[in-house]
Amino acid sequence: MADTKNPGDKTLSVGSKTLSLKPRTETGVVRQSFSHGRSKSVVVEKKTKRRLAGDAPVAVSEPPAASAAKAPAAPARPVAPPPRPVSPRPSGVVLRTLTEDEQSARASALAEARLREEEERRAAEAEAARRNSKEFKEQQEREAAEARKKAEEERHRAEEEAKARAEREATKRSEAAAKAAAAPAKAPIAPARPAAVAADGSDEDEAPRMVRRPGGPARPVVAPKPAAKPAPAKQRGRLTLSTALNADDVRERSIASFRRRTQRLKGHAANEPKEKLVREVTIPEAITIQELANRMSERAVDVIRLLMKQGAMHKITDVIDADTAQLIAEELGHSVKRVAASDVEEGLFDVAEDHASDTAPRPPVVTVMGHVDHGKTSLLDALRHANVVSGEAGGITQHIGAYQVMSPESGKKITFIDTPGHAAFTAMRARGAKVTDIVVLVVAADDGVMPQTIEAINHAKAARVPIIVAINKIDKPEAKPERVRTELLQHDVQVESFGGDVVDVEVSAKNKVNLDKLLEMIALQAELLDLKTNPDRPAEGTVIEAKLDRGRGPVATVLVQRGTLRVGDIIVAGAEMGRVRALINDQGQTIQEAGPSVPVEVLGFNGPPEAGDRLAVVENEARARQVTDYRAHQKREKTAASSGMRGSLEQMMSQLKTTGRKDFPLVIKADVQGSLEAILGSLEKLGTDEVAARILHAGVGGISESDVTLAEGFNAAIIGFSVRANKEAAALAKRNGIEIRYYNIIYDLVDDVKKAMSGLLAPTLRETMLGNAQILEVFNISKVGKIAGCRVTDGNVERGANVRLIRDNVVVHEGKLSTLKRFKDEVKEVQSGQECGMAFESYQDMRVGDVIECYRVETIQRSL
Numbered sequence: 001m002a003d004t005k006n007p008g009d010k011t012l013s014v015g016s017k018t019l020s021l022k023p024r025t026e027t028g029v030v031r032q033s034f035s036h037g038r039s040k041s042v043v044v045e046k047k048t049k050r051r052l053a054g055d056a057p058v059a060v061s062e063p064p065a066a067s068a069a070k071a072p073a074a075p076a077r078p079v080a081p082p083p084r085p086v087s088p089r090p091s092g093v094v095l096r097t098l099t100e101d102e103q104s105a106r107a108s109a110l111a112e113a114r115l116r117e118e119e120e121r122r123a124a125e126a127e128a129a130r131r132n133s134k135e136f137k138e139q140q141e142r143e144a145a146e147a148r149k150k151a152e153e154e155r156h157r158a159e160e161e162a163k164a165r166a167e168r169e170a171t172k173r174s175e176a177a178a179k180a181a182a183a184p185a186k187a188p189i190a191p192a193r194p195a196a197v198a199a200d201g202s203d204e205d206e207a208p209r210m211v212r213r214p215g216g217p218a219r220p221v222v223a224p225k226p227a228a229k230p231a232p233a234k235q236r237g238r239l240t241l242s243t244a245l246n247a248d249d250v251r252e253r254s255i256a257s258f259r260r261r262t263q264r265l266k267g268h269a270a271n272e273p274k275e276k277l278v279r280e281v282t283i284p285e286a287i288t289i290q291e292l293a294n295r296m297s298e299r300a301v302d303v304i305r306l307l308m309k310q311g312a313m314h315k316i317t318d319v320i321d322a323d324t325a326q327l328i329a330e331e332l333g334h335s336v337k338r339v340a341a342s343d344v345e346e347g348l349f350d351v352a353e354d355h356a357s358d359t360a361p362r363p364p365v366v367t368v369m370g371h372v373d374h375g376k377t378s379l380l381d382a383l384r385h386a387n388v389v390s391g392e393a394g395g396i397t398q399h400i401g402a403y404q405v406m407s408p409e410s411g412k413k414i415t416f417i418d419t420p421g422h423a424a425f426t427a428m429r430a431r432g433a434k435v436t437d438i439v440v441l442v443v444a445a446d447d448g449v450m451p452q453t454i455e456a457i458n459h460a461k462a463a464r465v466p467i468i469v470a471i472n473k474i475d476k477p478e479a480k481p482e483r484v485r486t487e488l489l490q491h492d493v494q495v496e497s498f499g500g501d502v503v504d505v506e507v508s509a510k511n512k513v514n515l516d517k518l519l520e521m522i523a524l525q526a527e528l529l530d531l532k533t534n535p536d537r538p539a540e541g542t543v544i545e546a547k548l549d550r551g552r553g554p555v556a557t558v559l560v561q562r563g564t565l566r567v568g569d570i571i572v573a574g575a576e577m578g579r580v581r582a583l584i585n586d587q588g589q590t591i592q593e594a595g596p597s598v599p600v601e602v603l604g605f606n607g608p609p610e611a612g613d614r615l616a617v618v619e620n621e622a623r624a625r626q627v628t629d630y631r632a633h634q635k636r637e638k639t640a641a642s643s644g645m646r647g648s649l650e651q652m653m654s655q656l657k658t659t660g661r662k663d664f665p666l667v668i669k670a671d672v673q674g675s676l677e678a679i680l681g682s683l684e685k686l687g688t689d690e691v692a693a694r695i696l697h698a699g700v701g702g703i704s705e706s707d708v709t710l711a712e713g714f715n716a717a718i719i720g721f722s723v724r725a726n727k728e729a730a731a732l733a734k735r736n737g738i739e740i741r742y743y744n745i746i747y748d749l750v751d752d753v754k755k756a757m758s759g760l761l762a763p764t765l766r767e768t769m770l771g772n773a774q775i776l777e778v779f780n781i782s783k784v785g786k787i788a789g790c791r792v793t794d795g796n797v798e799r800g801a802n803v804r805l806i807r808d809n810v811v812v813h814e815g816k817l818s819t820l821k822r823f824k825d826e827v828k829e830v831q832s833g834q835e836c837g838m839a840f841e842s843y844q845d846m847r848v849g850d851v852i853e854c855y856r857v858e859t860i861q862r863s864l
Contacts, residue, residue, distance in 0.1 A: 778847065796832060804853040805846065
């Protein structure tokens with residue numbers, strides 16, 4: 001029966017035979033050969049598949065007699081036909097039916113065998129697929145390598161053929177030339193015979209030549225047979241295994257040989273002169289030698305060599321000027337394009353002239369100028385029906401203002417610019433004259449022509465604008481208009497009543513007399529000027545005034561001169577840029593755009609611009625940033641040069657020793673840019689060789705904590721003009737002992753600073769002569785010393801005064817009197833003609849006949 005010896009191996013024992021389910025193997029021996037004559041015997045096993053027929057009877061070995069006895073008794077069981085032929089049963093093997101246990105064991109063994117065969121089959125298929133893909137890739141790579149190799153061979157073969165062809169042609173030409181040279185020596189030249197062309201198109205030389213013999217037909221001459229084709233050259237060299245195996249392969253050119261050939265070709269090409277490339281070199285104001293060489297595509301060594309020829313020794317990192325760089329570039333054969341840092345400002349103003357068809361009339365710009373307190377602002381108030389004078393500190397105008405007035409006769413607008421009349425506001429008057437079309441010169445009838453009136457006349461003449469003289473205050477009893485006209489003649493201003501071309505109008509701002517006549521004359525003068533401009537172009541203008549408002553930020557008063565300024569435009573003014581956030585007219589109303597000759601307040605600057613800067617609209621922020629960066633750099637360079645900050649510490653100390661100049665440090669804050677400019681100009685005029693105002697910081701806006709900190713570091717005073725310090729700054733200044741002074745009138749500010757600077761001046765010492773005394777006798781008193789008995793010859797002598805001892809008209813001692821006695825009493829003063837006794841401090845060498853000169857030294861405080 002079934003006996004299981006090992007759970008992993010399924011075996012059946014029937015009788016003395018054991019049936020096993022282990023796979024059948026065929027064993028054989030194969031001899032494997034290796035190189036160098038070595039060999040090895042290898043055992044090879046070949047597994048064969050088992051041939052089974054379902055549940056077919058198993059052959060079991062039994063004795064022949066038992067099988068013959070049991071054969072008839074065995075019932076016949078139908079068996080399915082086997083799928084494949086079964087080998088003939090050996091003798092002595094009988095068939096019997098398996099039991100249920102054997103069948104189940106056999107079925108399980110068969111199932112496991114099928115599963116194992118299926119897994120092996122799937123693994124074999126996956127391995128085959130992987131191997132096929134790998135072989136496919138390797139095949140593709142081999143084919144690509146072979147294709148590249150073949151292309152390389154074709155290219156090499158073509159090059160060799162071209163080279164051989166060129167050599168053959170050169171050889172033929174040389175042979176033909178040699179034959180031609182040798183032919184005249186051998187035989188005379190045969191007459192030229194035209195070459196006959198064969199019927200098939202070939203030359204006659206190639207056709208068979210016909211020779212006619214006398215008495216017979218023509219017979220072709222057979223051309224000699226060509227020599228046998230030369231055999232390929234025999235391979236020479238050592239016979240090795242690799243050469244023997246690759247004997248039939250075509251020998252290829254080695255990589256080293258190909259590289260050598262390429263290098264030779266490059267060497268020939270390098271020896272050939274290259275064509276000179278002429279470039280346009282852009283040269284700024286300063287450039288390094290390395291950058292110049294790069295822009296010219298030249299070697300820096302060549303540039304340095306040229307500089308050495310000119311006598312200048314430089315390194316590759318040295319900076320040279322534009323003129324030297326241009327000479328070098330032109331000597332090397334390049335063209336030069338000079339550029340400067342200021343080129344970023346090109347195209348900002350006056351880009352193109354306006355066509356007559358695009359222009360439209362604009363309001364005239366009228367600047368009111370004159371001496372202080374002559375009634376300029378009052379006249380404008382009367383024209384505008386306003387009261388600006390009441391808001392001015394001290395009753396004088398300290399700010400420049402711009403307004404628009406509607407003319408009642410013509411119905412057209414007139415733009416007025418009001419300028420201060422104080423001497424400190426010269427720059428404001430100059431700005432007003434630059435942007436104006438007409439100047440109204442206001443002269444008080446009771447005061448006449450004054451210094452600022454003369455200055456206003458000069459500004460108007462420099463600007464080449466017409467002048468209209470307004471003689472104000474004619475309502476006063478002491479008014480003398482004729483005297484004003486006469487005084488104006490001294491300054492080349494000839495009015496119409498005196499036969500000149502200058503219009504004059506007698507007005508009274510207080511009683512509003514002849515104001516309409518003044519407006520009529522302004523309108524008439526504007527018609528003669530024919531003022532027109534293009535309103536549709538980008539705006540250009542001038543900053544009249546600028547300030548820093550706490551709530552609105554930087555605010556600039558701008559007079560638009562050309563084009564139209566709109567909200568949202570990107571603007572540039574001086575070293576500041578911005579985008580227009582709001583436009584406010586002179587009435588305080590917000591508008592969306594401002595045309596030509598319209599004064600507006602512009603909000604949106606990054607910082608307050610300088611008064612007098614020109615304003616322009618640019619296309620984008622990048623252009624605006626370029627312009628402002630350049631201008632800010634120029635401003636810093638100018639400030640550093642003027643203040644002498646570029647010197648070393650030794651230079652500054654030596655300058656201080658030689659000059660001995662004392663500085664009065666100040667921090668100044670003002671309400672508007674124009675007032676700050678006037679204050680700085682006035683303080684600069686106060687300076688002398690001994691003392692000067694040193695402005696640590698000057699700005700627009702309120703006094704902040706940073707201003708106090710700066711003043712504390714330099715022990716400076718803070719001056720606020722029409723501004724105040726915030727709460728934190730005031731507390732910090734009080735805690736640190738920093739003085740803050742507030743002013744609303746520029747006169748008071750300048751006077752106080754002048755007094756403070758005068759205190760820094762060294763006082764003047766002045767001698768006052770008191771009298772002379774002559775020594776009559778010298779007394780030597782113990783414990784006291786020598787005392788001179790003297791007589792006062794002139795003046796008087798005071799105790800404690802300074803004295804000089806003069807001997808033979810030579811000063812031998814200077815000192816002070818220690819004792820002055822009259823008889824035995826100490827006295828303060830001795831009059832002329834009286835005798836007295838005198839003793840000097842720390843001096844005893846007195847002789848009879850010496851003269852004592854007595855004087856007093858007075859200290860006098862100086863002022864600027």
